[in-house]
Amino acid sequence: MTSTSAAAAARGTVYGYPRPGRNRELKKAIEGYWQGRVTAGALRDTAAELRRANWRLLADAGIHEVPTGDFSLYDHVLDTSVMVGAIPARHRAAVEADALDGYFAMARGTQDVAPLEMTKWFDTNYHYLVPELGPDTAFSADTAKQVAELTEALALGLTARPVLIGPVTYLLLAKPAPGVAADFEPLALLDRLLPVYAEALADLRSAGAEWVQLDEPALVQDRTPAELNAAARAYRELGGLTDRPKLLVASYFDRLGEALPVLAKAPVEGLALDFTGAAAANLGDLAAVGGLPGKRLLAGVVNGRNVWINDFEKSLATLGTLLGLADRVDVASSCSLLHVPLDASAERDIDPQIARWLAFARQKTAEIVTLARGLAQGTDLIAAELAANRADLASRAGSVLTHDPAVRARSAAVTDQDARRSHPYPERAAAQHARLGLPLLPTTTIGSFPQTADLRTARAELRTGRIDASAYEERIKAEIRDVLAFQEKAGIDVLVHGEPERNDMVQYFAEQLTGYLATQHGWVQSYGTRYVRPPILAGDISRPEPMTVRWTTYAQSLTDRPVKGMLTGPVTMLAWSFVRDDQPLGETARQVALALRDEVNDLEAAGTSVIQVDEPALRETLPLRGADRAGYLAWATEAFRLTTSGVRPDTQVHTHMCYAEFGDILQAIDDLDADVISLEAARSHMRVADELATAGYPREVGPGVYDIHSPRVPGADEAAALLRKGLEAIPAERLWVNPDCGLKTRGWPEVRASLENLVAAAREVRDGL
Ligand code: GLN
Numbered sequence: 001m002t003s004t005s006a007a008a009a010a011r012g013t014v015y016g017y018p019r020p021g022r023n024r025e026l027k028k029a030i031e032g033y034w035q036g037r038v039t040a041g042a043l044r045d046t047a048a049e050l051r052r053a054n055w056r057l058l059a060d061a062g063i064h065e066v067p068t069g070d071f072s073l074y075d076h077v078l079d080t081s082v083m084v085g086a087i088p089a090r091h092r093a094a095v096e097a098d099a100l101d102g103y104f105a106m107a108r109g110t111q112d113v114a115p116l117e118m119t120k121w122f123d124t125n126y127h128y129l130v131p132e133l134g135p136d137t138a139f140s141a142d143t144a145k146q147v148a149e150l151t152e153a154l155a156l157g158l159t160a161r162p163v164l165i166g167p168v169t170y171l172l173l174a175k176p177a178p179g180v181a182a183d184f185e186p187l188a189l190l191d192r193l194l195p196v197y198a199e200a201l202a203d204l205r206s207a208g209a210e211w212v213q214l215d216e217p218a219l220v221q222d223r224t225p226a227e228l229n230a231a232a233r234a235y236r237e238l239g240g241l242t243d244r245p246k247l248l249v250a251s252y253f254d255r256l257g258e259a260l261p262v263l264a265k266a267p268v269e270g271l272a273l274d275f276t277g278a279a280a281a282n283l284g285d286l287a288a289v290g291g292l293p294g295k296r297l298l299a300g301v302v303n304g305r306n307v308w309i310n311d312f313e314k315s316l317a318t319l320g321t322l323l324g325l326a327d328r329v330d331v332a333s334s335c336s337l338l339h340v341p342l343d344a345s346a347e348r349d350i351d352p353q354i355a356r357w358l359a360f361a362r363q364k365t366a367e368i369v370t371l372a373r374g375l376a377q378g379t380d381l382i383a384a385e386l387a388a389n390r391a392d393l394a395s396r397a398g399s400v401l402t403h404d405p406a407v408r409a410r411s412a413a414v415t416d417q418d419a420r421r422s423h424p425y426p427e428r429a430a431a432q433h434a435r436l437g438l439p440l441l442p443t444t445t446i447g448s449f450p451q452t453a454d455l456r457t458a459r460a461e462l463r464t465g466r467i468d469a470s471a472y473e474e475r476i477k478a479e480i481r482d483v484l485a486f487q488e489k490a491g492i493d494v495l496v497h498g499e500p501e502r503n504d505m506v507q508y509f510a511e512q513l514t515g516y517l518a519t520q521h522g523w524v525q526s527y528g529t530r531y532v533r534p535p536i537l538a539g540d541i542s543r544p545e546p547m548t549v550r551w552t553t554y555a556q557s558l559t560d561r562p563v564k565g566m567l568t569g570p571v572t573m574l575a576w577s578f579v580r581d582d583q584p585l586g587e588t589a590r591q592v593a594l595a596l597r598d599e600v601n602d603l604e605a606a607g608t609s610v611i612q613v614d615e616p617a618l619r620e621t622l623p624l625r626g627a628d629r630a631g632y633l634a635w636a637t638e639a640f641r642l643t644t645s646g647v648r649p650d651t652q653v654h655t656h657m658c659y660a661e662f663g664d665i666l667q668a669i670d671d672l673d674a675d676v677i678s679l680e681a682a683r684s685h686m687r688v689a690d691e692l693a694t695a696g697y698p699r700e701v702g703p704g705v706y707d708i709h710s711p712r713v714p715g716a717d718e719a720a721a722l723l724r725k726g727l728e729a730i731p732a733e734r735l736w737v738n739p740d741c742g743l744k745t746r747g748w749p750e751v752r753a754s755l756e757n758l759v760a761a762a763r764e765v766r767d768g769l
């Protein structure tokens with residue numbers, strides 16, 4: 001291998017492109033189909049049109065090999081389940097009756113049949129449908145979608161590379177089907193699955209694919225030797241096939257670590273590696289295994305999951321090193337561009353001086369092409385782009401938005417002491433109990449009450465100018481009065497204002513913090529037809545004025561009972577936003593924490609005696625590799641404590657988290673040092689109460705007794721039974737009574753009935769103590 005020939009051949013590619021279209025045409029067509037307004041044929045036409053437009057855009061930008069098969073009407077993991085014939089028994093009839101309706105039935109369920117479970121795609125905010133497998137699963141190849149999309153792209157005269165989820169990752173993402181033993185390991189099905197992949201590869205080969213990409217992101221996680229052996233076996237077998245295209249095994253989201261030597265040795269023609277962020281460790285690891293002689297390397301140097309422009313000089317240096325390590329080096333995004341919005345140039349409301357720092361899918365595509373050109377033909381040829389890139393980076397680095405001296409000084413001065421409450425928990429608890437005078441088993445809610453259509457209309461009318469700020473304010477106040485009146489009447493002990501003013505628990509704060517940007521068109525797929533617009537942490541964070549105090553104090557003015565102040569915690573603010581790449585995450589978290597700390601202190605000064613700081617994203621932000629977790633949890637818990645530790649001992653700090661599993665963050669929950677934590681627990685029959693008790697958790701706990709994910713109203717007996725279960729683990733002095741999560745997605749009738757039952761249950765159990 002000679003580095004000059006590797007350089008001359010360098011080209012640019014991506015692994016996938018955002019699906020929705022400029023005006024979210026795909027979402028509209030799919031939802032229209034569900035509502036019966038769009039025919040199946042029209043939906044297929046829209047989808048084909050969007051694929052064509054994306055390929056054209058990529059090709060016109062100079063991408064030499066476009067991805068195919070990455071497009072999806074719902075989810076690419078579900079598409080893979082269809083491709084390998086892993087249709088759960090309960091969906092088979094629907095799929096046989098109509099493939100498209102059956103597909104959507106698997107995704108969304110029907111009146112009678114539950115959908116597949118949905119969960120987060122690695123550490124992104126995209127959600128996939130979890131394959132359900134068991135010892136009886138019989139795979140069979142259905143390659144129609146992959147072949148059709150490849151054929152479409154080839155018909156346009158393009159070079160195309162089908163992208164599939166690899167067999168090892170597919171099995172590692174699966175879970176035992178209902179009724180199958182929980183310890184069944186889907187990876188045991190590998191030998192049964194490989195022939196299906198062999199068939200798919202042969203079909204794609206005969207349809208004209210020179211290369212096929214098999215995505216194996218599960219190999220960037222900690223894997224057992226048995227799992228690594230399975231990966232070795234899979235690629236030995238697929239590589240040994242005679243009737244197949246060239247194989248490219250792709251990894252992303254982190255370094256390959258111990259999986260790198262396994263894949264480097266496999267008889268495949270190419271690998272794709274991520275070289276951004278922590279995954280840059282791949283560079284040294286690659287050199288250590290002696291590179292990829294005879295292989296093609298896709299070098300993921302353009303970050304596919306952030307919104308920032310690339311640092312061309314840094315990327316070219318990486319690429320230059322890589323040239324000596326593979327036979328052919330192509331420039332790529334670090335992962336599919338699915339995780340970023342379409343086009344930064346559509347953001348007309350963002351100051352052009354800031355917009356020049358942003359790169360969405362379209363800008364990232366252009367960056368990849370520029371880097372490939374620079375690599376292939378010399379940097380002289382891209383001198384103009386390099387100069388512009390240098391100027392844009394300098395503008396970002398030198399901006400007062402990214403370097404606010406006051407924020408920097410304050411953050412640098414933070415001491416360990418600043419992130420500690422002034423008094424140990426037992427003293428705080430005594431002071432809080434004296435101040436609040438609550439009964440045993442106090443009742444409360446998690447914060448939000450139903451976000452009615454009426455409230456959303458009022459917000460839309462404010463935006464379009466149909467009503468003015470004071471009319472909107474009156475509308476919100478009326479809602480707060482209703483929410484307070486209901487809670488008093490129902491007999492709840494610690495009240496909330498109901499969060500009617502919040503469009504979203506992150507966006508509401510992002511809009512008020514300096515350093516945060518909102519986008520107008522920055523939609524990113526969360527799942528299926530659901531798209532979100534995450535705000536962008538662009539600069540140093542400060543809080544020009546209080547964000548929630550007037551609503552909380554208004555609510556408190558209406559009642560003698562304590563009203564809880566309600567904030568979103570720093571880790572969740574980061575997790576559900578695009579984050580900076582020019583400083584460690586921990587630093588961004590600290591800045592957000594300091595801004596929130598001011599809000600906490602202002603709430604206290606305004607008379608608030610109970611303040612809740614929600615951290616539902618604490619666990620989902622855990623790094624993919626176990627070795628990185630301690631570092632993350634250290635800054636994450638510090639940020640929470642920094643937010644909440646400025647208050648007096650008799651001010652009660654609550655936090656809230658909602659997911660089913662807490663086992664791996666029990667220590668972190670303790671490290672938050674919150675006085676009270678409310679958690680999701682109703683569906684898991686209060687398991688978390690046991691787990692916390694076993695771990696010796698010393699503070700107050702509110703395991704949810706009302707599952708808010710369903711419209712079902714829990715009976716008072718049912719809630720009482722859960723409470724008694726909780727009492728087996730947590731003593732009455734430290735047990736709270738509350739729902740699993742906020743009530744914003746629920747309707748008023750069920751909320752009223754459920755909370756009345758919850759209060760009745762608390763009274764009944766309290767009386768029996
Ligand atoms: N306080 C928020 C609410 O009640 C918490 C939401 C959440 O945990 N996701 O809506």
Ligand code: ZN
Nearest residue numbers: 657658741742
């Ligand atoms: Zn919650």
